[in-house]
Each structure stands twice: as structure tokens, then as C-alpha cells.
Amino acid sequence: MLQQLFAPSVQHTLDLIGIFVFAISGALLAVRKNFDVFGIAVLAEVTALGGGLFRDVVIGAVPPAAFTDLGYFLTPLLATTLVFFLHPHVERIQTGVNVFDAAGLGLFCVAGTAKAYDYGLNLTASVALGLATAVGGGVLRDVLANEVPSLLRWDRDLYAVPAIVGASLTVLCIHYDALTPVTGTLAAVTAFVLRLLAMRFHWRAPRAWNRRSTVREE
Amino acid sequence: MLQQLFAPSVQHTLDLIGIFVFAISGALLAVRKNFDVFGIAVLAEVTALGGGLFRDVVIGAVPPAAFTDLGYFLTPLLATTLVFFLHPHVERIQTGVNVFDAAGLGLFCVAGTAKAYDYGLNLTASVALGLATAVGGGVLRDVLANEVPSLLRWDRDLYAVPAIVGASLTVLCIHYDALTPVTGTLAAVTAFVLRLLAMRFHWRAPRAWNRRSTVREE
Amino acid sequence: MLQQLFAPSVQHTLDLIGIFVFAISGALLAVRKNFDVFGIAVLAEVTALGGGLFRDVVIGAVPPAAFTDLGYFLTPLLATTLVFFLHPHVERIQTGVNVFDAAGLGLFCVAGTAKAYDYGLNLTASVALGLATAVGGGVLRDVLANEVPSLLRWDRDLYAVPAIVGASLTVLCIHYDALTPVTGTLAAVTAFVLRLLAMRFHWRAPRAWNRRSTVREE
Numbered sequence: 001m002l003q004q005l006f007a008p009s010v011q012h013t014l015d016l017i018g019i020f021v022f023a024i025s026g027a028l029l030a031v032r033k034n035f036d037v038f039g040i041a042v043l044a045e046v047t048a049l050g051g052g053l054f055r056d057v058v059i060g061a062v063p064p065a066a067f068t069d070l071g072y073f074l075t076p077l078l079a080t081t082l083v084f085f086l087h088p089h090v091e092r093i094q095t096g097v098n099v100f101d102a103a104g105l106g107l108f109c110v111a112g113t114a115k116a117y118d119y120g121l122n123l124t125a126s127v128a129l130g131l132a133t134a135v136g137g138g139v140l141r142d143v144l145a146n147e148v149p150s151l152l153r154w155d156r157d158l159y160a161v162p163a164i165v166g167a168s169l170t171v172l173c174i175h176y177d178a179l180t181p182v183t184g185t186l187a188a189v190t191a192f193v194l195r196l197l198a199m200r201f202h203w204r205a206p207r208a209w210n211r212r213s214t215v216r217e218e
Numbered sequence: 219m220l221q222q223l224f225a226p227s228v229q230h231t232l233d234l235i236g237i238f239v240f241a242i243s244g245a246l247l248a249v250r251k252n253f254d255v256f257g258i259a260v261l262a263e264v265t266a267l268g269g270g271l272f273r274d275v276v277i278g279a280v281p282p283a284a285f286t287d288l289g290y291f292l293t294p295l296l297a298t299t300l301v302f303f304l305h306p307h308v309e310r311i312q313t314g315v316n317v318f319d320a321a322g323l324g325l326f327c328v329a330g331t332a333k334a335y336d337y338g339l340n341l342t343a344s345v346a347l348g349l350a351t352a353v354g355g356g357v358l359r360d361v362l363a364n365e366v367p368s369l370l371r372w373d374r375d376l377y378a379v380p381a382i383v384g385a386s387l388t389v390l391c392i393h394y395d396a397l398t399p400v401t402g403t404l405a406a407v408t409a410f411v412l413r414l415l416a417m418r419f420h421w422r423a424p425r426a427w428n429r430r431s432t433v434r435e436e
Numbered sequence: 437m438l439q440q441l442f443a444p445s446v447q448h449t450l451d452l453i454g455i456f457v458f459a460i461s462g463a464l465l466a467v468r469k470n471f472d473v474f475g476i477a478v479l480a481e482v483t484a485l486g487g488g489l490f491r492d493v494v495i496g497a498v499p500p501a502a503f504t505d506l507g508y509f510l511t512p513l514l515a516t517t518l519v520f521f522l523h524p525h526v527e528r529i530q531t532g533v534n535v536f537d538a539a540g541l542g543l544f545c546v547a548g549t550a551k552a553y554d555y556g557l558n559l560t561a562s563v564a565l566g567l568a569t570a571v572g573g574g575v576l577r578d579v580l581a582n583e584v585p586s587l588l589r590w591d592r593d594l595y596a597v598p599a600i601v602g603a604s605l606t607v608l609c610i611h612y613d614a615l616t617p618v619t620g621t622l623a624a625v626t627a628f629v630l631r632l633l634a635m636r637f638h639w640r641a642p643r644a645w646n647r648r649s650t651v652r653e654e
Binding site: 034146 | 248256275276277278300337338339340342343346347357361366367369370371372380422423424425426427
């Protein structure tokens with residue numbers, strides 16, 4: 001079980017860091033959309049906890065961790081407070097936020113995959129749920145903000161691929177009975193570095209061949 | 219258990235009233251969006267039952283009450299019929315509808331909080347789910363209608379705060395073992411009155427300090 | 437149990453066909469929205485599996501079939517590959533796709549209704565979940581693509597009604613203890629034919645009487 005992959009306190013700290021940076025990304029979008037302070041808090045909570053909530057509901061781990069661990073719930077409110085008062089300063093360190101967001105992506109795709117497998121899903125389904133854990137919150141964030149999910153847009157740097165790679169490495173380790181703190185960390189770091197490289201070099205995924213798009217290029 | 223907070227028949231009647239007024243708000247938006255009669259029915263059902271459905275799925279109370287109680291399912295269809303035939307008259311009494319919607323908000327934040335606590339959630343999580351019960355249907359309504367959820371917009375009168383207050387009063391009563399029909403009603407009435415005052419005096423929540431918005435004021 | 441309504445291999449093949457055609461409709465919309473290949477895959481998966489996923493979460497059948505059956509998960513990826521490379525050709529046979537989509541609608545409304553009943557829901561709730569199984573994926577597809585769900589729009593040919601008829605016929609058969617492979621097929625075929633007729637003759641549902649719409653006709 002991944003809960004034993006790291007010492008519990010280490011795992012919990014890593015989770016809280018991931019939740020915090022995801023919440024920052026939700027809160028920043030809320031400010032850009034002109035939401036009030038409650039809208040900022042809602043979007044921070046949804047972005048930070050939505051992916052894990054979806055996973056837990058699907059695998060039947062109810063009530064989800066998001067509602068049983070007080071720290072999980074309060075961390076997005078801390079992010080909300082920070083963004084509310086210091087919004088221009090947080091915007092200014094957007095690059096730093098993106099780096100932490102990449103770290104959250106790496107962490108959650110590994111943790112989500114391992115938890116799904118713990119609950120009896122097969123390897124492929126565990127990868128799918130690991131991906132959903134990592135990117136689900138961002139998709140919910142964009143849907144609530146009434147925007148096309150940035151995950152789906154062709155003009156954004158690769159986001160799903162690093163998570164898929166991290167989740168796939170995790171199930172490979174599970175399959176060969178080799179998931180340890182070291183290999184789990186390696187999988188997360190691989191996803192993290194891939195995402196950093198995708199941002200640095202603007203890696204993008206191809207669109208359909210020979211499409212005749214009915215919407216204009218945006 | 220809240221099911222015993224009021225006599226079951228009283229509780230059920232209150233639930234149906236809340237469901238009915240939420241369904242009216244969904245049906246009215248559907249007409250404004252030019253949906254056909256099935257679109258009106260779907261939006262009425264989702265608005266009325268969505269919040270409770272989310273809560274029940276999260277706490278593991280499946281199948282949710284929305285699918286086991288026939289009255290819960292049929293009431294939104296009654297609202298659909300009314301709005302379908304009498305739309306201009308229902309629009310004309312929008313203020314009346316808003317008052318009932320405020321009553322539904324008060325009722326559902328208390329009932330949702332108590333049910334979440336009954337299923338073993340801690341006090342903070344119970345408040346969060348009580349809030350989600352009360353406002354979740356409206357958020358789903360707006361997402362399906364492809365609009366920015368009015369819950370999140372800064373230019374709408376306070377909606378979340380009355381529900382948070384009502385849910386917080388409920389857990390305070392639970393914590394001090396003082397949740398009775400009288401105190402439960404008081405919590406619901408407090409939320410109800412706060413929402414009425416927010417509408418009357420156009421109370422709004424602040425937006426982030428020093429924001430440099432990238433969307434124009436709407 | 438519907439799992440025994442047809443021979444398991446027949447049922448499974450029918451499911452995969454339904455999943456495939458729904459996935460094609462999701463992938464085609466993704467191409468029209470200019471999504472990249474991962475966006476196409478996500479929209480194909482969501483469209484194909486979303487309705488059944490919602491049903492399974494609501495009735496407590498977790499983990500959902502979408503995550504336990506490898507074929508269910510891989511079929512949308514096959515549809516993604518096809519649309520990615522052969523998009524103009526798939527568009528050209530849109531009518532054929534629509535016919536298969538109607539077949540998927542008929543199949544899923546019957547299968548969804550029967551499964552919901554198997555899990556202890558009453559007859560009305562089973563119809564509602566059969567409908568949700570058949571149309572839920574399409575609604576999620578449109579929400580993710582940031583469009584008004586075509587299910588709700590007045591200017592689209594009837595889609596919900598055929599599914600409601602098929603689901604209702606199914607519970608009638610269940611009620612009179614007459615659900616057999618023959619009657620189940622008849623219910624699915626009825627929904628299928630109704631949908632074909634609705635497309636052929638552009639049957640539409642009425643909008644509210646005397647509405648004074650606040651959005652322009654689109």
C-alpha cells in the first residue's frame with residue numbers, strides 16, 4: 001500500500017504541498033474571472049481536491065479523504081487567503097507556481113495510481129485513475145469557470161503525457177513487485193521533469209490529420 | 219438523526235417544498251435559455267436534486283434519496299409543468315420565487331449538514347457538505363446551462379454565506395448535543411433571513427485586493 | 437438479471453458496439469473543437485463511458501464496469517485512433533455514425549434500466565437511470581467541450597424521448613415479469629427506430645408556452 005510507501009508523515013506533507021499548489025492555480029483563475037472571495041475559495045477547493053474526490057468515489061473509498069482529513073480541507077483556504085491579499089505578487093511568481101504545480105502533478109499521478117490499485121482495480125484502470133487524480137481537479141476548475149479545459153486544448157504544453165508516464169511507471173513497478181519509496185519517487189520525479197521540459201520547450205500534442213476545423217483558430 | 223429532528227411527515231413536506239422551489243429556479247433558467255420541454259425537465263431535476271445527490275454519493279448513502287423516494291423525483295416534473303404552461307406568470311412572481319428559494323437554502327443547509335454528520339463525517343466536513351447540499355444543485359444548473367455559476371460571481375447577492383452560517387449553527391448544536399427541532403429550525407431560519415437581507419440590501423462579497431483583472435467588468 | 441438476458445458474449449459485443457459509436461461522436465466533436473490527440477481521447481472516453489459511470493456510482497456498483505473491463509476502456513482509444521487519422525472520412529459517413537449512435541441509445545437505455553433495477557431501485561428510478569445511462573455521456577461530452585448540451589436544445593431532433601420510451605418499455609416488461617431476450621430486444625429496437633424517425637422527420641419537442649426569451653434565437 002502506498003500509505004506505507006513513505007512514512008505517513010512524509011506522505012501527508014507531500015499531499016498537502018500538492019493540494020496547496022493546485023489550490024493556488026484554482027484561486028488565480030478565480031481572480032482572473034473576477035469571482036468574489038467565496039468563488040475563489042470554491043475554485044481553490046475544487047481544483048485541489050476534485051481529482052482525488054473523483055477517484056475515491058469511483059473506487060468506493062467513501063467518505064473520501066478530502067472530507068475526512070481536516071488538513072486537506074483547510075489547505076485550499078490558506079491558498080485562498082494568500083491569493084486574496086497578495087494576488088499580484090502570486091501572479092508575478094507564476095513560473096514558480098507552475099514548477100510546484102508540476103510537482104503536484106508528479107506526486108498525485110503516482111499516489112492516485114497506487115491507491116486505485118490498492119482498491120482492487122487492474123493495472124490499466126489504475127493508470128486511468130492515476131491520471132484522473134492528477135488532472136481531474138484542473139478539469140473541474142475550468143468547467144466551473146466556464147472555460148474549455150486547458151487539458152484538452154491543443155495550444156497548451158503537454159500536461160496529460162507526463163502524468164500518464166508517471167502512472168505507467170508506477171504500475172510497472174507494482175507489476176514487478178518493485179514499488180518502493182525509491183522507485184515511487186523516481187516515477188513522480190520523471191513525471192515532474194517531463195512536465196518541466198514540456199513547459200520549457202513548449203511541447204505540444206498533434207491534432208487530427210487532415211481536419212477541416214469548423215471553429216476558427218484561437 | 220435529523221430524520222427524527224422533525225416528525226417524518228413534517229420533514230418530508232419541508233423537503234418537497236425545498237425541492238419544488240429549487241426546481242422552479244432551474245426550469246425558469248431553462249426557459250430563458252430556450253430549452254425544449256425535456257431540457258426544462260432535466261434542468262429542474264438537476265437543480266432540485268443535484269446537491270443532495272452529490273452529498274449522498276460522497277457519504278456513501280447509495281442509492282441516493284433522490285432515486286428511492288418517488289415524491290422527490292416527481293416534484294420537479296410538477297414544477298416543469300407549471301413553468302411550461304405558466305412561464306410569464308411565474309416570472310412575474312420572481313420575488314416570491316426568490317423568497318421560497320431562500321427557504322430551500324435554509325432548509326437544505328441544515329438537513330444536509332445533519333445527514334453528513336449522521337454518516338460519520340467530522341464537524342468541518344459536515345459543514346462543507348451541508349453547504350454543497352444547499353448550493354450544489356444551482357451550480358450544476360449553471361454548468362449545464364453553460365453559464366458561469368452565479369454562486370461564484372462577485373456581482374450576485376450573497377448566497378453561500380447564509381448557507382455557511384446555517385450549516386455552522388447546526389454543527390455547533392450537534393457539538394453541544396443541542397440539536398432539537400427548535401434549534402434546527404432556528405438555524406434554518408437564520409440562514410433564510412440572512413439570504414433575504416442579502417437580497418434586500420444587495421450584500422456582496424469582496425473580490426481580491428489589488429487585482430488586475432484580465433476579463434472586462436460584466 | 438440483464439447479464440443473463442442475452443448470452444454474456446452477445447451482451448458484451450453489443451456493449452462494445454455501443455461504446456464504440458458513442459466514442460466516435462465524442463472524438464468528432466473534439467476534432468471540431470480543435471483539441472489535440474489527448475483531448476480527443478479524453479472526450480471519446482467520457483462520451484462512451486460517462487453515462488454508465490454515473491449510473492454505477494449512483495447505484496453503488498463500484499468500481500464501475502468502465503474501470504474493470506479492459507475492453508470498455510480500450511474501445512474508445514480505437515475510436516480515437518480512427519478519427520485521428522481518418523477524420524474527414526468519418527465525417528463523410530456522419531449519417532452512418534448517427535444510425536449507430538441511435539443503436540447505442542437503444543441498447544444503453546435498456547441495459548441501464550435493467551441494471552438499475554437489479555440493484556434494487558424502484559421502477560421510476562430505473563427509468564430515470566436508464567435514461568441517464570443512455571444520454572449522460574453525451575451531456576458530459578458537451579459540458580467538457582464548453583457547449584450547451586445538445587440534449588437540452590430545442591433545435592435538435594428528439595433524443596431523450598426514444599430513450600425514455602425504451603426504458604419505460606423495459607420496466608413494463610420487468611413489472612409483468614416478461615423481460616426476455618426477445619422483449620428486451622424489442623424495447624431497444626423501438627427506441628432505435630424512434631430515434632431514426634426523429635432524425636428523418638426532424639421531430640422536435642415544444643418549448644414553453646408564451647415565453648419571452650431573453651436570449652436571441654440561435
